[in-house]
Amino acid sequence: MVAGPTVSIRDVAAQAGVSVGTVSNVLNRPDIVAASTRSRVLAVINELGFVPNDAARQLRRGRGRTLGLVVLDVANPFFTDVARGVEDATGEAGMAVIFCNSDGDPGKESRYLDLLEEQRVQGVLITPVDDANERLVRLRERGVLVILLDRRSTRTDVCSVSVDDRLGGELAVRHLVEAGHRQIAFVGGPWRLEQVRDRHQGALHALHEAGLSEQNMRRFETASPTVAAGRDAASRILGQPRSSRATAVFCANDLLALGVLQELTRQQVRVPQDIALVGYDDIEFAAAAAVPLSSVRQPRQRLGRTAAQLMLEEANDPEGHRHQQVVFEPELVVRESSRYARPVD
């Protein structure tokens, strides 16, 4: 373990008395080199503390061992869990993840895509800010694998991994209807997010299925999917005349639901006896809320993991790969916040 500023494959070769090519083979195709040579070379590598230079490898091979992950918000536990899934899958494959946070800003997103292109990443896993993903098409043309995350692709020439948001909304509201609720509030926003609209659609479907109409579900749009916006929505709900006030709230996102819960509690409204509550995402803090939150669970980690695997698969067999749209099914997790059967009127 010598201190030398930088030791290259050449130094190893010299020290081990073999050629550079052989050392390279020991590293990349250990099977084709004789056992004795291999162990000798490995010993020298260890002794010298040689660490291969991935930049050189990448230069030679064309593409490197990194991939980009672009999400809408690092601070949202949903995305951190997705990230963990990605990280697991790529870690096993010895790849590095370059983590980018677009913050919902198209400008930031674009700058990050430039950066990833310069890095010649193998692929990009991305939840795009808007649907005009013209930029992504260009990436693909340059040979960068693109995989849509938590967004279903409309094009068939791109992989996507998402969760059935319509079904999720359906599960939540069906559960509430079955518990006897007839006045339900839907809290979600901003409305331009496809996910929010789909969940709302699903909710409507469950209503109709039960012979109810849109009259039975009032919509409360929020400016952002945050805790503060949830508190605000709750105030608005409580402002309704008692007679027509919702007895249940379905939030398009757990952060919103936590905000709603907080405000309801503050105003002495009991959950679930006075108002039942169901969230979406089932982030860790949902189960940990003072009133454990019912929520629609998404396989977040699996989402990330699958996306990464799809990418690795395409990278390893570019020809044989068929693009696919993976859609997971969400699952309703019932906890205390909705565990109360409403007496029939």
Next chain:
Amino acid sequence: MVAGPTVSIRDVAAQAGVSVGTVSNVLNRPDIVAASTRSRVLAVINELGFVPNDAARQLRRGRGRTLGLVVLDVANPFFTDVARGVEDATGEAGMAVIFCNSDGDPGKESRYLDLLEEQRVQGVLITPVDDANERLVRLRERGVLVILLDRRSTRTDVCSVSVDDRLGGELAVRHLVEAGHRQIAFVGGPWRLEQVRDRHQGALHALHEAGLSEQNMRRFETASPTVAAGRDAASRILGQPRSSRATAVFCANDLLALGVLQELTRQQVRVPQDIALVGYDDIEFAAAAAVPLSSVRQPRQRLGRTAAQLMLEEANDPEGHRHQQVVFEPELVVRESSRYARPVD
């Protein structure tokens, strides 16, 4: 904007009728090339959609434009906020962050450090798993800048950015003592984490300062700093004989505090009337808890930002750089969970 599989600096040179060196100069030292040439080259770059290959640049220059960030837990909002700070600072400088999650596992940490070394990152910002950072010394010897994050360096040849955990513990417990509490529970762990020990130290100091002794603070160690562990600790606290039971709980971390809060609520113990509660970190969910949580706030984002800046600074001026230990001061944020003055016995 031609589709060509990959366009290099050479293609640009040919098309613009200049030499490769000139194109490189346009990119890196625009001032030394004549205005007319410069604009012509830029036009061609645009037309061809040329994107420089960072691997080649890195190979030539020795170091690239990436840095590594190694944290203990992606899922902990504390670290995601730190990450955001890092990302802000590096984004401005056009650098990429490779995000790694050691999960508190020395093995994973070590593998990630290998990976970062292969990437020839400029530097590594790390919250090490244990103190035996012999591995980090080796990194430094190889020319990788190392900066300790949320950990104070004992060595003087390494930068570190941290928060005064002793002071944090002091603030929390002084606050509780002043509110009249004489039996306090300290919840934290695992004990090998320096942060936990320091916060405990500070807590003790506040006690002594008020003329109280260690008898007045019982320690509840947890296996991990998670919500579940917090719930467990709360049960143990409630299992104490009523007479000597703590009237206040100080948790070394907000996740723990949320768990404690959840269990107390479940067991009908009122917060703060029956038991007051103070957490640590002031993550977003602290303010959003059903009983808003008092907490010791750390400048999380600033922590990350400062660490990144320190690294950039050292990278730009390796000689003139003096290593420093930046220590921020934490701040107590009092919310409902401890807003109750205990009647004097």
Next chain:
DNA sequence: GGATAACCTTGACACGTTTCAGCCCGGGCG
């Protein structure tokens, strides 16, 4: 014993940049 094959190893080239010594050329100065 020689031919053939099987197995290892070699050496040189390529990847896309940056860097640097040097070349060219026009202008200012003595």
Next chain:
DNA sequence: CGCCCGGGCTGAAACGTGTCAAGGTTATCC
């Protein structure tokens, strides 16, 4: 006129690795 100077540009040499055709050495088989 000869000289020097300096701005602008060129061309080639690295950087550290992967790849691949070709060479070398044994073992195998007739």
